[in-house]
Amino acid sequence: MDLPDGGxxxxxGRAKFGMLSVLAELQRELIVVNTNDGLVSAxxxxxxxxxxxxxxxxxAALAQRLYGVRPLRTPAAAGTSAALAEPRPLLPWSPTTTHRLGCQ
Structure with a gap:
């Protein structure tokens, strides 16, 4: 931003800069308030x-069973089935999606 007359x-120059900074801060706070109001309304x-x-x-439960990983949101069940050597070809989604479940 270029301030004329010596900046x-x-x-x-200092007064102009101070007024612009106050307006920018007000605008930012209005954005925050409106965003929060929208989230509450939704x-x-x-x-x-x-x-x-x-x-x-x-x-997700199928992938975790195939990899021998206990479910993320339920209590661990003792004696789950053994993991397959490489269950990846059985799953119709990407390895990244499987990795996000905690399956290695």
Whole structure:
């Protein structure tokens, strides 16, 4: 930003800069307030943000069983089946998706 008449070295330049900074701070705070109000309104309507999960809970449980990994959100079950040597060809989704489940 270019301030004429000496920039911040003059009283007028410092005053202009101070007023612009106050306006910028006000605008930022308005954005925060409006965003939070929108999130609260969406939550009241039952809407949640974020990306839809790629896998259903059944698909995630299948991948975890194939890899011998205990489920992430349920208590660990003792005596789960042994992991396959390489279950990757059985799964119709990418290795990255499988890795996000905690399967190596």
């Amino acid at each position: 911040l070295s003059t009283m007028e 939550q009241a309507r039952g809407r949640v943000g974020g990306r839809q999960p790629k896998l259903t809970e059944d698909q």
